[in-house]
Amino acid sequence: MNHLRFLHYLDEVARVGSIRQAAERLHVAPSAVNRRIQDLEDELGTPIFERLPRGMRLTAAGELFVGYIRNRAADLAQVRSKIEDLQGLRRGTVKIVVSQAVASVFLPKHIAHFRSLHPMVDFQVQVGGHRQALNALRTFETELALVFNLAPENDIQAMSEHEQQLCVMMHKDHPLAVKPGKIRLRDCAEYPLVLPSGEMAGRQLLNDYLVRRSLKLRPAIESNSFDFLRGYLYHEQALSFQIAIGVMTDGGQLVSREIEDSGFPKGKLVLASLRGRQLPVIVYAFAEYISQVFANGEPS
Structure with missing residues (x-):
């Protein structure tokens, strides 16, 4: 082929x-790609690309042809998967983009x-946000996305969803860690806050609630890395x-508490695929497996 x-x-x-760059990724000579x-x-009988000073850009005809290529590749993967399934091999590759919260x-x-x-x-696993997940699904770079609070899109199908609450995290020596039970957001305002960046779904969930209340939480530090946020809790x-x-206790060094405030919203962890795309058998099997994990209530 x-x-x-x-x-x-x-x-x-x-x-x-x-x-x-394409030739480097494909491990072939640029002249072979150009040819x-x-x-x-x-x-x-028509150009597929515009040759620009800074690279190559698809023409309208090129957009149509690349769509054909990607659909054909996806169909071939589905056929191969069915053949392997008939043979009882149960092999293949699962490509998935996930939120940081589920990656660790x-x-x-x-x-x-x-x-x-x-x-x-x-498995091929990428960590990314909503925009990256949607783009990867639409360009056939991935087959599944598992992201928090994925907004509904006409061409994206939610295969399963699992409700998730936002928790407060702290070091075990933090003054609030010794208090049993849930924590009020007003109590959090008395301490330095290291918060996820504004584009991250957990932060948006928090912001949406605070907008409707007279409470302000001013971050001392913001980051798009959960590893950094968690690591900082050891130093202040x-x-x-x-x-x-996504809560990690690091062997008991960190603790988490639920939020007590009445009406604080919960979000959803969404397993999604491109609507209308036939998934390879093994990819569908993995999606069914994750859906069953959610149904059993394991992620809590």
Whole structure:
């Protein structure tokens, strides 16, 4: 199927916008990539790319042709998966984009368990936010997305959802850690806050609630890295916030508390795919597995 490999050359140039960068990722000579593009343009009778000083940009015809390539690649993966399933091999690759919150504990645990049942299955895992997840689904770079508070989109299908609450995190030596039960947000205002950046779903959940209240929480530090936020709690009597599934206690060094405030909203962890796309058998099996984990109420 060499012709499919040559079509992949074009797709890769479309993704990165450069023949040289595409050739590096494909481990081939730039001249080979350029030659295949020229061959396809001659065959189609129209330019596929605009040659710009800073790279390559798809023409309208190119957009149509790349869509054809990606759909064809997805269909081929589905056929291969069905053939392998008939043979009882249960092999394949699962591509998934996930929120940071599930990348440290939840997803590694369940990929490991799934691979114990299907050891010939490979995984490609990317960590990203809503925009990256949606783009990866729409460009066929991934088959599944597992992200927090994914907004409804006409072309995105929610395969399962699991309700999640936001928790307050702190070091075990923090004054609030010795108090049993839930914590009021007003109590949090008395301590330095290290908060997720504004574009992150957990922060948006917090902000949406505070807008409706007379309470202000001013962050001392903001970051888009949960590893940084968690690590900072070791060095100051600060507080941070994390959805329940992403809470890491670091062997008891950190603790989490639920939020007591009446009416504080919960979010949803959403497992999603591109609507209308036929998923390979093993990808669908993994999606069903994760959906069953949610149904059993494990992420708490």
